[in-house]
Amino acid sequence: MKFSISEIVAMVAAGDTRPFYNEWEWRKISKAVIKDGNGECYLCRQKGKVSTAVLTHHVNELKNRPDLAYSRTYTDEKGTVRPQLIPLCHECHEAIHERGIYAELNKPKENHFWQEEKW
Numbered sequence: 001m002k003f004s005i006s007e008i009v010a011m012v013a014a015g016d017t018r019p020f021y022n023e024w025e026w027r028k029i030s031k032a033v034i035k036d037g038n039g040e041c042y043l044c045r046q047k048g049k050v051s052t053a054v055l056t057h058h059v060n061e062l063k064n065r066p067d068l069a070y071s072r073t074y075t076d077e078k079g080t081v082r083p084q085l086i087p088l089c090h091e092c093h094e095a096i097h098e099r100g101i102y103a104e105l106n107k108p109k110e111n112h113f114w115q116e117e118k119w
Contacts, residue, residue: 037087053087
C-alpha cells in the first residue's frame with residue numbers, strides 16, 4: 001500500500017516518517033534504485049570512488065516535496081529531468097544531512113577565550 005501525499009505530510013508534521021520508510025512499496029523502490037545504481041554510492045562514484053550504497057536518498061526531501069516520495073525522477077525549474085532517488089553510502093548520507101561528524105563542519109567558528117583581557 002502506498003501512502004497518500006496527505007498521509008506523508010501528516011507523518012512529517014508528527015516528526016515520525018518511520019511508517020513510510022518501513023512500508024513495503026518504499027522498500028521495493030529503494031532496493032530497485034540501489035540495484036540500478038549497481039549497488040554503488042551515487043556521490044562517491046561522481047568523485048571517482050567506489051563505495052557500497054546502503055540506502056536510497058530523496059534529493060528533494062519528503063518534508064519539502066511529499067508529492068515526489070515514490071518518484072524516481074523530478075523536473076527542475078529549467079525543465080531538466082533529474083534523479084529524485086539516489087543510492088548512497090552511509091557516510092555521504094550523513095554528510096548531506098549534516099549529521100554525526102558532519103554536524104560541526106559547517107558551523108561558523110567562534111573565538112573562545114578563557115579570559116578576556118581588560119585594560
